[in-house]
Amino acid sequence: MLIRLLRAHLAPYRWPIVVLLVLQLVSTIASLFLPSLNGRIIDEGVAIGQTRPILELGAIMLGVSLLQVAVTIVATYLASRTAASVGRDVRGSIFDRVASFSAQEVGHFGAPTLISRSTNDVTQVQTVLFMGLTLMVGVPIMMIGGIVMALREDVGLSWLIAVAVPLLALVVGLIIRQMVPQFTLMQKSIDWVNRVLREQITGIRVVRAFVREDHERARFAEANTQYTGTALAVGKLMAFVFPIVMLIFNASTIAVLWFGAYRVDAGQMQIGSLTAFMAYLMFVLMSVMMATFMSTMIPRAAVSAGRIVEVLDTTSTVVETDEPVAIPEGPVAVEFRDVQFHYPGAEVPVLRGVTFTARPGETTAIIGSTGAGKSTLLSLIPRLYDVTGGAVLIGGVDVRDSRLDGVWRRIGLVPQKPYLFTGSVADNLRYGDGEATEEQLWEALRIAQGHDFVRAMPEGLDSAVAQGGGNVSGGQRQRLAIARALVRRPDIYLFDDSFSALDLTTDRRLRAALEPETAQATVIVVAQRISTILGADQIVVLEDGVVVGVGTHDELLLDCTTYQEIVSSQAVAEVA
Structure with missing residues (x-):
């Protein structure tokens, strides 16, 4: 060797x-x-x-x-x-x-x-x-x-x-x-x-x-x-x-x-x-x-x-195709077609037969109990993992048939655990777009409800951020991560439980500010709180890796037992 x-x-x-x-x-x-x-x-x-x-x-x-x-x-x-x-x-x-x-x-x-x-x-x-x-x-x-x-x-x-x-x-x-x-x-x-x-x-x-x-x-x-x-x-x-x-x-x-x-x-x-x-x-x-x-x-x-x-010698399981197919420009839909996924060594699949479409101009929410496979499902879109069965399509093109940078360029991801890098606030926001102007950074912060606390920092956009964002709160990290995705202006927004650390008032203001900015984009939100997804155009309910319901909030309340149980449990928790 x-x-x-x-x-x-x-x-x-x-x-x-x-x-x-x-x-x-x-x-x-x-x-x-x-x-x-x-x-x-x-x-x-x-x-x-x-x-x-x-x-x-x-x-x-x-x-x-x-x-x-x-x-x-x-x-x-x-x-x-x-x-x-x-x-x-x-x-x-x-x-x-x-x-x-x-x-x-x-x-x-x-x-x-x-x-x-x-x-x-x-x-x-x-x-x-x-x-x-x-x-x-x-x-x-x-x-x-x-x-x-x-x-x-x-x-x-x-x-x-x-x-x-x-x-x-x-x-x-x-x-x-x-x-x-x-x-x-x-x-x-x-x-x-x-x-x-x-x-x-x-x-x-x-x-x-x-x-x-x-x-x-x-x-x-x-x-x-x-x-x-x-x-x-x-x-x-x-x-x-x-x-x-x-x-x-x-x-x-x-x-x-x-x-x-x-x-x-x-x-x-x-x-x-x-x-x-x-x-x-x-x-x-x-x-x-x-x-x-x-x-x-x-x-x-x-x-x-x-x-x-x-x-x-270890090669990635996510590989480039020899004959890439370009994803169409402009707004694109994200389609899950009979998707299955096994983690290596797992006895049973995490996801089974998942089929639905998230369309441009609409917000698609994914909800389910802990361990239902929500974050795993979201990670299949940017190919953090590749499906072990079925297909994920962007604009009608299987993500495995497109170039990796062609997929990533269309996506703005806010992960479940927002990670910030050592540097300044501006440095972290420019991960979304290295050429972004200060005006664009402040606009993204305004939409993400991070404008006020960044203004209050000693040096504003030039204020230092510790490794992992250790010198800001959990809610501030989430808002900076959301602003980072907004700076990119992607065609697809992926929010993986990205509002969990926000209070209800900030959550509502942020979602209201997001609506006009994402009006032409495909938005997929993984959430735990019902209040976060009430206005979603489509809600996908997962249970043990299987889709058990797809519809609006009112539709699911009528015919999806799992969704009814989630709503009921959160209502009881709020009363308590």
Whole structure:
């Protein structure tokens, strides 16, 4: 998965990578000559007491070192820039894919894991890519070149390399093998922590209202302890790596000095060659150590890459058609034709055989008990979900046969839970129309009965709105969401229980102001209160996902038992 992910995103950076690899090659080859030159200084200068070889060879070493430093700086810069760019591209790909998801895919993954996959998981891949670009050429060349150069200095000590390198690789490999399942648990633990934390922050009012702080602390402590335990397990394994590496390093140095001293004493080896051989052995072991360091990171990055690819490979159940049909311009009707809908994994459908037509210039209301499928029915029009049976048509065109933006462009949606974005009031209203003038914004606010409270804000339209609209009341959020839809001037208005937080007086004034503005549009209203829909041209009554009545208020009072029960229950509630 890691290789597949990187291959897909490295193509635009092939030339920086080629330059980077060439620079690493030059730097590594240059470094391989330094121990040999140092050995010659000892043998040709120090041993016989001559200054000239020391100065000449020392100047060459200095030049090689400066070249290596310059090349390494440029190579590291290119590696960090490339890794950061790939991380940016991967995050962008995840964002684009998630933005294309229907509500079904978002619900399948969940917001916490999508957030951690686009942040923590991408960081893991970006880090291992940087380390790989920095070491991918240097490590193998230094390892192979170090062995070759060491054999040039003395073949008699080569058995030390044959023992130390495989021993180091074997021990580290066994430890890495134990880390892989722990890294998988660690990423899942991060998701758990994010999910619990997000729920606590989002639902802080509920937590405090029901005095559940201790319960929530216990939930977070459980998730945090799980993550901490997994991280400690990985840390304990990693703690073994470097002591073992240093033990083999030091043992190898002692062995070289011990056995090399016998060879020098026997005249089979010079002191400079012994010094160079020891340096080359350190090069080889250092390469193994760096490869080991990479090996500790690759398993976690591989797990993260798998989680990222899982998102990128998930296609939306709401897809564009290859041969789109344009929805006619102007006022259009919305028709539900024998609509059925199953949520994934549900045993029974939420909606069954729903058939009715909402016409331009009319208001169609949908009412029913909680769980009857009202909001689900409304979400099928903008294709937040696709029907699993039957068809939804706009202007006589099946929404699945039209372009998505062609459907969305015709609709102004006010969701059941109105969401406002961080920014100003104007920024939120211009989600409906980015080119809307201030006059148009104020007009939409006037119709939505939000004019007065926005005027009362310190900076009017430029007043700040917190994330989710946390600094305004529920009724104000609803009115701003309604104003946002009005700014768009769509052909179809969808109000999903959008008046529930308003008092009856504001509700009446708002609906009265809406009538002339939506006179040519198709208006569909999901409501709980009978008072909100009394004047609707058509009321659709849902019960357990089935249409049990269609007509005006007076008609339904005569022949729809379910509607009569709703009216009766609300009348009793008002009297009480």
